[in-house]
Each structure stands twice: as C-alpha cells, then as structure tokens.
C-alpha cells in the first residue's frame with residue numbers, strides 16, 4: 001500500500017516536469033519535442049526531403065546550378081579570355097583561393113581586355129540568354145506554388161542574373177549578387193565591396209540576414225560550390241542540397257545532406273501540380 005502511494009506521488013511530481021520539458025526544452029536538447037519527433041537517426045536524404053516540403057525559404061546558387069554556365073566565363077568569352085577566366089573560376093569554386101581576390105583578378109583581366117560599361121551591356125545581350133539546368137524552372141514554379149520564398153544568391157553578377165530572375169518570376173529584391181562598377185566615362189572601377197556576396201562567407205551572411213529579417217524557420221540552400229555548402233556548414237541553412245548536374249566537386253558531394261545530379265529528383269519529391 002505504502003509502495004503504491006509512493007509511486008503515485010512520483011507520478012504526481014513528474015507529470016508537470018515532463019510537460020514543462022515538452023513545451024520549453026530548447027531545440028537540440030535531448031528532451032526537446034523536436035528530438036522526440038525527429039530522431040537523430042533520421043537519414044540525411046529523408047530529412048532534406050522532409051525539410052524541402054516544410055521550407056519557408058529556398059536559396060539557389062545560380063552559376064552551374066540554375067543555369068549550366070558560369071556568368072563570369074560568358075563575360076570572359078565576350079572579351080576573348082574565356083579560358084583564362086574559367087581556370088580562375090574553378091580555382092575559386094574549389095575553395096583554394098580567397099573569393100574576393102579571385103573576383104578582383106578576373107574583373108581586372110577583363111578590364112585589361114576592353115570591358116567597359118557599354119561593352120558589358122552588349123555582352124549581356126549576346127550571351128545572357130539563360131541556359132537552364134533541365135527541370136529547374138518547374139522546381140521554382142512548384143516552390144512558389146507551395147508558398148515558399150525563392151531567392152537567388154550568387155557570387156556572380158547582377159547583369160547576368162537579372163534575365164534569369166525575370167524568367168523565373170523572382171523579384172529583384174530576392175536577388176543577392178555582385179555589381180560591377182564603372183566610372184562616369186564607363187570605364188571599369190572595381191566592384192561593390194559592400195555586397196555580402198562579394199567576399200568569402202557571403203552566402204551564410206545572406207541567409208543569416210534573411211532569417212533575422214523574415215524570421216524563417218526552415219531554409220534550404222541549393223548549389224554546386226564550396227561557397228554554397230558554407231551556407232549550411234557555417235550558416236543557418238537547415239539543409240544543403242548539392243547539385244552535380246554540371247560540375248561534381250568532391251568536397252561538396254561529401255558535405256551535402258542530399259546530392260542530386262538532376263532536378264527531376266526534386267520534382268519527384270514536391271507535390272505534383274495539376275496545372276503545371
């Protein structure tokens with residue numbers, strides 16, 4: 001009888017404590033409600049798929065992700081130095097060189113080969129038509145349909161990204177990219193170093209900023225490069241989906257929660273629309 005009344009007393013004490021933990025325990029603590037509903041053993045790919053459906057914001061890298069090209073290489077092509085620019089781009093993407101140094105070097109090289117404001121505008125007209133990664137337009141359409149905010153975040157340049165954003169119905173305020181500067185005579189004058197994407201660590205910075213501004217809970221980053229992976233490794237992205245449809249980088253493949261080689265894999269996860 002005594003033993004029974006003791007166990008009743010423990011139950012009476014423990015129940016409110018358990019309720020407290022279920023409501024207040026911080027996310028990540030072993031007793032948090034999240035820990036109960038999402039076991040640590042959840043497969044990273046299954047987790048990334050689940051988060052994609054819950055996401056309130058998705059951030060896409062542009063070059064070699066949304067499109068199969070590298071915008072800066074196309075600009076290099078206009079000025080007859082595509083090969084040199086492309087080699088420097090690959091070095092930067094593999095994370096072997098400081099991002100801002102690689103950008104300054106490439107832009108200076110283009111200026112030395114005749115890049116002016118007018119010539120760049122001409123270049124965007126001839127080379128700027130988006131060369132889409134297959135399926136990406138449908139993915140963005142479906143994300144918009146499920147009410148997810150879609151951003152383009154790129155170490156590339158606004159000039160090359162605007163035509164891409166326009167076709168994807170992504171407004172200007174949801175593009176985070178770099179701007180090439182020119183003086184009043186239209187000569188090259190550096191790049192806007194105040195843009196968060198103009199330096200190493202830019203992508204995590206953009207995601208942190210948007211989380212603070214919009215209060216996003218689940219943010220997903222898509223991309224092919226080391227700077228994209230950084231948004232998950234050193235930033236607030238809940239998951240990083242690596243894209244290897246154009247370039248496969250071992251560091252990115254290894255670090256991704258889910259590594260895909262086709263956007264069809266994403267279309268298979270998102271709810272099918274009847275009028276798409």
Ligand SMILES: [Mg+2]
Nearest residue numbers: 061063064225
């Ligand atoms: Mg890229």
